[in-house]
Amino acid sequence: MGVVSQDAISNYGSDGGYEAFSVGTTSCNLGNQPLSWQSSGVNHPVISQNLFRMKQVNGSRRFEQLGYSWLKHGFFALSQNACCSTCNGTDGSTLGVGCSDPYTSSRNGGQSSLGPKWAVNATTGQHTHVSSPGFSGSVARRLRVAISDLEVSNGSGDVNATRYFVECQYIAADDAASGNKNNNASYRPLSVSGSGSAWSFTAIGSTQREQAGIRAWKDTDPTVSEADVVTAEDGGMSALVILAAQATDLGGGMWHYEYAVQNLNSDRGIGGFWVPVRPDAVISNIGFRDVDYHDGDGPGGVNYDGTDWPGTTGNARVSWSTTDFGTNQNANAIRWGMMYNFRFDANVAPWPGKGTVNLAYFKPGVGTEATAQVITPDPCIRGDVNLDGFVDGLDIELFVERLISGGSSFQELCAGDLEMTRDGIINVDDMPNFADCLLTGGCG
Incomplete structure (x- = not known):
């Protein structure tokens, strides 16, 4: 099962220094067996949402998670064909093979139907229904973000520009049991507008299917x-x-x-x-x-x-x-x-x-x-093969041993691979530079 699209966004009023929003999602059964989507009990998926930001700070770039939502619990699967040419329709208690199922942003942001993350084992996909504290205010349980973390962003392709991304993830027990749980998250770029205590989010670009939110960092900056x-x-x-x-x-x-x-x-x-x-x-x-x-x-x-x-x-x-x-x-x-x-x-x-x-x-x-x-x-300190912080005669024996065996730990390899252009091994080409290191007490 994968998230094939992240669509309309519902923006909510601010409260206590936070903004909140929710995203519409469309899931698709890309496998060969129906997926359970029962409204009662625990045999249905849960849906999470996360917000990320890439921002330049003091000359370097950071990619950070700014917030998360509680979980929407699936209750009925439509039989649409947003992802495949054929859909094996069902009665709604399962998501049929090749079928897609949309959940609107308002459903994914409905506070009373959101459950906590702590009750989910994401490895097995299993969850329990637990009692949760009451809630109040516009941002409770939703995908919330501190207003102090927001700035206007048009989603520019400039690698140095501040950019925002939303991720949605489905967790389901039958999908996990089939070994397919690692493709259930997708992300999409956002634009952000507003000022003061009034901000809004808009989906831009396209959903990067089956790609977790952290992938956006490398996708944006190679x-x-x-x-x-x-x-x-x-x-x-x-x-x-x-x-x-x-x-x-x-x-x-x-x-x-x-x-x-x-x-x-x-x-x-x-x-x-x-x-x-x-x-x-x-x-x-x-x-x-x-x-x-x-x-x-x-x-x-x-x-x-x-x-x-x-x-x-x-x-x-x-x-x-x-x-x-x-x-x-x-x-x-x-x-x-x-x-x-x-x-x-x-x-x-x-x-x-x-x-x-x-x-x-x-x-x-x-x-x-x-x-x-x-x-x-x-x-490592180049030449310090025994990793004691000094380049001296105590390194000679271990250097010779590694030269003969060709094996070493990562840091020993770092210290002993002394060619100007490192080739990843300790060999005879490193010997002249090792001798120089011994004479000078180090190679930098």
């Missing part, structure tokens, strides 16, 4: 580095976390590193993130951004904890983490449908290839972390 992380979930299942990164030359030997991590459908979630850096790197302006839960979206009708992840340096890395699951099961993990940002400045240029970053799982299970290959600072 210099972005992107990686898919397949997570290990309960019951032998897997899920998808998407990582995007960019390095920007700030001048004067300084670089800005920007990372975005979107959890598309991992129930285990992400509770830690770290980036390798060389031991002598000067790190500054460490930053973090998350998404605020709202209106009692958490167990017992209490929002999940929103404490920011502190950023720290040490052990040759920049790292962030939330409180561990054993201490607080409601800590501020990157849960499904959420994207968090991590950033810092460093006096080190990027590694010429892709470095390895680590993502720690929040919930316990098989394994404690996953890895991804994206742009990172050069993580």
Whole structure:
């Protein structure tokens, strides 16, 4: 099942420093079996909406999630043909093969029929119906955004212009059981107009089908580095976390590193993130951004904890983490449908290839972390093969071992691949430069 279009938008009045809107969606059954769409019980999909912004800040670009909505629950599937030439129509309790089903923006924004995200396991697609706190005001439960995060934007193609994107995602148990849950999100560009406390959103361009919101960053700016992380979930299942990164030359030997991590459908979630850096790197302006839960979206009708992840340096890395699951099961993990940002400045240029970053799982299970290959600072002092922070005689033995075996860890490879144009291996071509490194105490 995929989101084939995001259509009309309903804009609502502001309240308490927030604006809110909702988007019409059309889903399509691209598979070969009908999908359950029953109004009673839990055998139906839920629909989420997210808002993203790409903006230039202090000479570098950021791609951030600004807000999210509670979930619309499916209740009846029409049998239309917006996506396929043939539709095997049904009585509405299922979405037939080749059929499409539209939900208007007003339906997707109807506050009384929206349920919380916390009651959904996006890996299995299963959910429960839970009691939720009452609501009031025009922005409650809807896709809300702080007015302070809004500015006029016509959706210009200029990579340096501020741009907004809306994402819609369907979660369904039968679709997940068939192994098709990773194509259920799509995004579309928006224009934004208004001032003061009155703002409105308009859909522009076309829906980018089966593409999660974070994909808009690289689609808009090809210099972005992107990686898919397949997570290990309960019951032998897997899920998808998407990582995007960019390095920007700030001048004067300084670089800005920007990372975005979107959890598309991992129930285990992400509770830690770290980036390798060389031991002598000067790190500054460490930053973090998350998404605020709202209106009692958490167990017992209490929002999940929103404490920011502190950023720290040490052990040759920049790292962030939330409180561990054993201490607080409601800590501020990157849960499904959420994207968090991590950033810092460093006096080190990027590694010429892709470095390895680590993502720690929040919930316990098989394994404690996953890895991804994206742009990172050069993580080593060239010639420091034993990674002790110095280039000296203690590096000779390990350099020779790696030269013979051809194998090494990522950071050992970084330190030992000493040709002017790195080829990704430690070989005899690196020997003259290694000797020079020993004589001078380092190669930079």
